[in-house]
Amino acid sequence: MPTSVRTALRYLVLVVIAVIVLFPIYITLVNALLPGQDIAKRPPTLFPLHPLWDSFSQAWTDGSLGPYLRTSAIVSIATTLAALATSILAAYAFAFLEFPLKRVLFALCLATLMVPAEVTIIPNYRTIQLFGWYDTYPALIVPFVASGIGIFLFRQSFRQLPRDLRDAAVLDGYGHWRFLGRVVLPLNRPMVGAFAIFAFLGSWNQYLWPLLVTNTNARRTVQVGLKQLEGLNADQQNIIFAGTILAALPIFVLLLLFQRQLVRGLTAGAVKG
Amino acid sequence: MASAAVSLEAIEKRFGSTVALVSLTLTAEAGEFLILLGPSGCGKTTALRIVAGLEAPTAGTVRIGDQVVNDVEPKDRDVAMVFQSYALYPHLSVRRNIEFPLRARRVARDEREQRVKEAARSLQVEELLERKPGQLSGGQRQRVALARAIVRDPKAFLMDEPLSNLDARLRVEMRAELIDLHRTTGTTVIYVTHDQVEAMTMGDRIAILKAGLLQQVGSPKEVHDRPANEFVASFIGSPPMNLLPGELLGEPGLTIGVRPEAFSIDPEGTIGARVTLVESLGHEYHVACRLRDAAGTLVMVRLSAPAVPPSIGDDVQLAFTGPLHRFDSVTGARKEEAD
Numbered sequence: 001m002p003t004s005v006r007t008a009l010r011y012l013v014l015v016v017i018a019v020i021v022l023f024p025i026y027i028t029l030v031n032a033l034l035p036g037q038d039i040a041k042r043p044p045t046l047f048p049l050h051p052l053w054d055s056f057s058q059a060w061t062d063g064s065l066g067p068y069l070r071t072s073a074i075v076s077i078a079t080t081l082a083a084l085a086t087s088i089l090a091a092y093a094f095a096f097l098e099f100p101l102k103r104v105l106f107a108l109c110l111a112t113l114m115v116p117a118e119v120t121i122i123p124n125y126r127t128i129q130l131f132g133w134y135d136t137y138p139a140l141i142v143p144f145v146a147s148g149i150g151i152f153l154f155r156q157s158f159r160q161l162p163r164d165l166r167d168a169a170v171l172d173g174y175g176h177w178r179f180l181g182r183v184v185l186p187l188n189r190p191m192v193g194a195f196a197i198f199a200f201l202g203s204w205n206q207y208l209w210p211l212l213v214t215n216t217n218a219r220r221t222v223q224v225g226l227k228q229l230e231g232l233n234a235d236q237q238n239i240i241f242a243g244t245i246l247a248a249l250p251i252f253v254l255l256l257l258f259q260r261q262l263v264r265g266l267t268a269g270a271v272k273g
Numbered sequence: 274m275a276s277a278a279v280s281l282e283a284i285e286k287r288f289g290s291t292v293a294l295v296s297l298t299l300t301a302e303a304g305e306f307l308i309l310l311g312p313s314g315c316g317k318t319t320a321l322r323i324v325a326g327l328e329a330p331t332a333g334t335v336r337i338g339d340q341v342v343n344d345v346e347p348k349d350r351d352v353a354m355v356f357q358s359y360a361l362y363p364h365l366s367v368r369r370n371i372e373f374p375l376r377a378r379r380v381a382r383d384e385r386e387q388r389v390k391e392a393a394r395s396l397q398v399e400e401l402l403e404r405k406p407g408q409l410s411g412g413q414r415q416r417v418a419l420a421r422a423i424v425r426d427p428k429a430f431l432m433d434e435p436l437s438n439l440d441a442r443l444r445v446e447m448r449a450e451l452i453d454l455h456r457t458t459g460t461t462v463i464y465v466t467h468d469q470v471e472a473m474t475m476g477d478r479i480a481i482l483k484a485g486l487l488q489q490v491g492s493p494k495e496v497h498d499r500p501a502n503e504f505v506a507s508f509i510g511s512p513p514m515n516l517l518p519g520e521l522l523g524e525p526g527l528t529i530g531v532r533p534e535a536f537s538i539d540p541e542g543t544i545g546a547r548v549t550l551v552e553s554l555g556h557e558y559h560v561a562c563r564l565r566d567a568a569g570t571l572v573m574v575r576l577s578a579p580a581v582p583p584s585i586g587d588d589v590q591l592a593f594t595g596p597l598h599r600f601d602s603v604t605g606a607r608k609e610e611a612d
Binding site for chain 2: 162164165167168170171172173174178183186187
């Protein structure tokens with residue numbers, strides 16, 4: 001097969017996959033712009049001739065998305081920063097320090113990856129209640145500040161650093177903190193970026209946990225808040241779709257900004273630098 | 274000049290059940306260029322890391338100058354190390370790399386700039402100061418690594434096979450530069466290598482290690498001319514010394530060492546052999562011969578260029594033209610009285 005044909009075929013396959021991935025997002029946008037009663041129409045409308053841009057402002061005010069987004073932002077940013085800090089410090093210890101039971105403790109960290117999140121919901125809920133944290137920020141943040149996968153990823157990444165670099169820094173007079181700050185982290189920036197995005201995404205998209213541990217609008221995150229829109233009439237379905245898009249917008253912007261970091265982080269170590 | 278003597282006294286090092294160093298006692302005098310030579314895994318790098326403080330000895334005393342440094346942090350030992358991998362920080366410019374140890378010691382900015390400039394000048398990397406290590410060739414990286422070491426003006430340089438990653442030509446060039454650097458700074462150097470040519474050409478003295486045991490310490494000429502045992506005899510010199518069973522010369526119980534250049538091909542010679550290989554190096558020939566003894570011992574003969582080399586398969590007679598070395602065939606130790 002000539003190269004040009006093969007390239008064309010490859011692009012065709014990629015286009016098909018892209019359409020499959022993007023179609024739900026597109027149809028959400030279309031539905032947000034259609035009058036509510038047209039959404040259920042068959043055959044479905046694929047292109048709104050008279051887009052209703054009002055749905056977005058309506059979703060913003062009716063769903064009071066502003067405060068929900070703010071709560072989500074606080075929770076996600078705090079969770080991400082805390083998870084970064086704990087993962088990096090623990091990974092540093094596992095990668096560079098010698099201490100008793102190191103292997104056992106690392107195995108325990110890995111073991112947390114094998115426990116489904118659902119299993120921990122009840123014990124975590126009871127702990128939160130015990131601490132009197134129900135319907136507070138700590139309830140939304142604290143259970144997620146330590147990440148087994150974060151520790152694992154950073155430790156693997158740190159171990160790629162040549163031992164000579166550590167030795168050179170020790171002889172140059174750099175202690176652990178300065179070595180971490182001046183050498184380890186700058187050299188692992190793609191990994192830090194990628195993990196930060198994953199942690200943020202994970203936190204932003206949480207639904208079940210925030211639903212369980214909050215009962216006032218002031219502490220509800222945007223994913224929970226969207227539920228409020230469900231109370232609208234059937235002919236206002238477009239507003240739910242508009243709200244969904246608004247809730248996903250910050251993530252979309254974040255991905256656009258850090259796309260390169262994310263891809264580099266995912267392929268880090270795949271090829272020799 | 275801050276140069277200081279570095280001594281190891283009865284150093285033992287064990288990693289679990291593996292013994293890396295056995296009662297190593299060795300001193301590099303102030304200003305000396307001391308080579309630690311030996312095959313891989315002989316403990317030479319471990320010894321260097323113990324001096325640097327990167328490993329703690331299981332037993333024994335490390336001294337830098339007059340001070341026992343066993344409990345002194347690596348950064349406070351005032352030694353600079355040069356690594357085989359260069360160990361440059363890839364995310365920092367050459368300038369920042371050289372500056373790194375000075376920043377760690379909070380040297381004032383003006384002095385820092387001055388010292389970086391001097392170090393860069395003496396290693397001819399001034400033009401590279403704003404580049405990143407990834408944009409440099411191997412030779413340039415090694416120069417930067419050396420600049421980072423000299424910028425500190427330490428009491429001693431510890432060099433761990435610093436030239437091993439360079440190509441042959443560059444290695445010869447850098448060898449000369451290192452000797453020059455040592456001469457101008459006058460700083461003690463402990464230099465680890467497995468390359469006996471480096472050892473012979475650079476060192477004031479050579480310490481030869483095998484399996485964690487010190488075999489011999491001496492000037493290049495001493496270890497070449499009077500090897501303390503069979504191991505040193507066969508490790509120093511290229512091609513290595515031939516070790517023949519004493520029975521061949523009527524000296525049972527001994528091993529006779531003959532350097533390849535101590536043989537000649539001579540019709541009057543007393544040892545019959547057949548040529549199995551002739552290698553030409555341009556200025557000399559290496560001729561491998563199989564002796565006509567029961568074991569068919571293989572020996573290497575070195576002939577200088579004007580000589581006409583034999584051909585493969587020729588029957589030749591070998592004669593001794595240089596000194597013979599006698600070693601106890603059980604212990605391998607040199608038999609002095611026979612010299």
